[in-house]
Amino acid sequence: MSVTAAAGDSALQVNGGAYEAVIGIECHVELKTETKMFCGCRNVFGSEPNTNVCPVCLGYPGALPVPNRLAIEAIVKAGLAFGAEIPPFSKFDRKNYFYPDMPKNYQISQYDTPFTRGGVVSFWLPDGTQRQIRLTRIHLEEDTGKSIHAGSTDGRLGGSTHSLVDFNRAGVPLMECVSEPDIRSAVEAVAYLEALKRTFVALGVSDVKMEEGSLRCDANVSIRPTGASELGTKTEIKNMNSFRSVQRAIGNEISRQAEALSRGERIVQETRGWDEVAETTIVQRSKEEAHDYRYFPDPDLVPIEFAARDIARLRDELVTLPQPRLERLILHDRVSVVQAHQLIDTPGLADYYEETVALSEAPQATLNFVLGELSRLANETATAVASSALTPKALAEIVDLTSRGAINSKTAKDIIARVWSEGGSPAEIVEREGLGQVSDPAAVDGFVREVIAAQAESVENFRNGKETVLKFLIGQVMKTSRGKADPKLAEERLRALIAGSDP
Numbered sequence: 001m002s003v004t005a006a007a008g009d010s011a012l013q014v015n016g017g018a019y020e021a022v023i024g025i026e027c028h029v030e031l032k033t034e035t036k037m038f039c040g041c042r043n044v045f046g047s048e049p050n051t052n053v054c055p056v057c058l059g060y061p062g063a064l065p066v067p068n069r070l071a072i073e074a075i076v077k078a079g080l081a082f083g084a085e086i087p088p089f090s091k092f093d094r095k096n097y098f099y100p101d102m103p104k105n106y107q108i109s110q111y112d113t114p115f116t117r118g119g120v121v122s123f124w125l126p127d128g129t130q131r132q133i134r135l136t137r138i139h140l141e142e143d144t145g146k147s148i149h150a151g152s153t154d155g156r157l158g159g160s161t162h163s164l165v166d167f168n169r170a171g172v173p174l175m176e177c178v179s180e181p182d183i184r185s186a187v188e189a190v191a192y193l194e195a196l197k198r199t200f201v202a203l204g205v206s207d208v209k210m211e212e213g214s215l216r217c218d219a220n221v222s223i224r225p226t227g228a229s230e231l232g233t234k235t236e237i238k239n240m241n242s243f244r245s246v247q248r249a250i251g252n253e254i255s256r257q258a259e260a261l262s263r264g265e266r267i268v269q270e271t272r273g274w275d276e277v278a279e280t281t282i283v284q285r286s287k288e289e290a291h292d293y294r295y296f297p298d299p300d301l302v303p304i305e306f307a308a309r310d311i312a313r314l315r316d317e318l319v320t321l322p323q324p325r326l327e328r329l330i331l332h333d334r335v336s337v338v339q340a341h342q343l344i345d346t347p348g349l350a351d352y353y354e355e356t357v358a359l360s361e362a363p364q365a366t367l368n369f370v371l372g373e374l375s376r377l378a379n380e381t382a383t384a385v386a387s388s389a390l391t392p393k394a395l396a397e398i399v400d401l402t403s404r405g406a407i408n409s410k411t412a413k414d415i416i417a418r419v420w421s422e423g424g425s426p427a428e429i430v431e432r433e434g435l436g437q438v439s440d441p442a443a444v445d446g447f448v449r450e451v452i453a454a455q456a457e458s459v460e461n462f463r464n465g466k467e468t469v470l471k472f473l474i475g476q477v478m479k480t481s482r483g484k485a486d487p488k489l490a491e492e493r494l495r496a497l498i499a500g501s502d503p
Helices: 068-081 186-203 243-262 308-316 322-332 335-344 351-362 365-381 391-403 409-422 427-431 440-452 456-461 469-480 488-501
Strands: 003-006 012-014 017-030 094-095 106-109 121-122 130-142 146-151 162-166 173-179 216-227 236-238 270-275 279-286
Touching: 012 243, 012 351, 017 186, 017 243, 068 186, 068 243, 068 308, 106 130, 121 186, 121 322, 121 335, 130 186, 130 216, 130 351, 146 351, 162 236, 186 216, 186 236, 186 243, 186 322, 216 243, 236 243, 236 279, 236 365, 322 335, 322 351, 335 351, 335 365, 351 365, 351 391, 351 469, 365 409, 391 409, 391 427, 409 427, 456 469, 456 488, 469 488
Parallel strands: 236 270
Antiparallel strands: 003 012, 012 017, 017 173, 017 216, 094 106, 121 130, 130 173, 146 162, 216 236, 270 279
């Protein structure tokens, strides 16, 4: 009996045979609307329990739902962003099941006629591999309430003395993105979810805060012999409340199934939860099928038909999306995958970078400043790069000055710090204060000779083979020149004059 896994859980060896993981994700995203999906109650996180409720979202007899138009338009925009088909006809269905925090004992959802079909989510893995995951659909439904199990020491239901229910979340518009089983590792699952999150933030349809429950996901996991077309028996993992949990839970479940197969056991279709403390998946219940929910069209809601002009309007309203921008950064500007994600995931930073590059025409030099000195200042001052006084035009001037040797890197950093808070033109500051780099060999020699005379002991150590002393001597030249000497030329002249090969 043996089980081995390659990096990223994408390839497994079970008793000498090659296996692969097959993963599908159901991602639930609460929409950022003012009101709930079918009533006028406020859609806001953190209110006192059971204060944002009414007869409609509590399911009182005779209360009739009215669809939230902005929530429907948000779903359509999400579908268009991923190249999905928007069917002209759609309807809401009732998904029937009992759960303590669901007041109606059914959920208004969609079954066979969702608002979007198909689509593709593209993303890059940290190693530079590009992947595409097909979407089955994106549909719209209402969220459930929230059960709070109290009185236990470990926070689990089994140790609770009583349970409470908060219905504030019941009826909040919930978008469910269902992927095809195209994901092959825990690492890919996280990258896929990050791509979804990036897009929803750009569209403004959700704040996707996992810590507040506005982004939640379930993973269907199975394994099969590599190259097989038939799917293995799947298990569904729930209770994953962070991307870290998603990666660990899926990785753990892949290993559990592989080990079970290696022992000759049969995988049972079931719903499992992720236990963060024990770091393992645990059985919760047998897995339901679609027929268990007894779907039927909701009789209180009329079908919805989209006019072509409405789809065209929503398409025109799409903002700049993360994926095409990532493609420009990675494929055109040759930015690394990690750095490209840093730009995209920091609000306003990608815009700032691209505006600067349009002026500087130097992607790599601009990137070095943006992710280096500018990001450091942003952290120290708690000021977004785009909100500082250092405009893209000013940074482009600094890129130009350094690239043609008019100033050195130390002067560039000093000017960035000044302009960051005060504003102004770097080129004018350099001209006015005489901060230009000294690149004349004769002038640099003067600084170098002064340092050699003042640092006799360090010079002797360097002559005796202590190479590290050279950095100190270069620093002294920069200090003597008030930071204006060309550092490369300073090093070259130090070596030559100390060696005595130059007069």
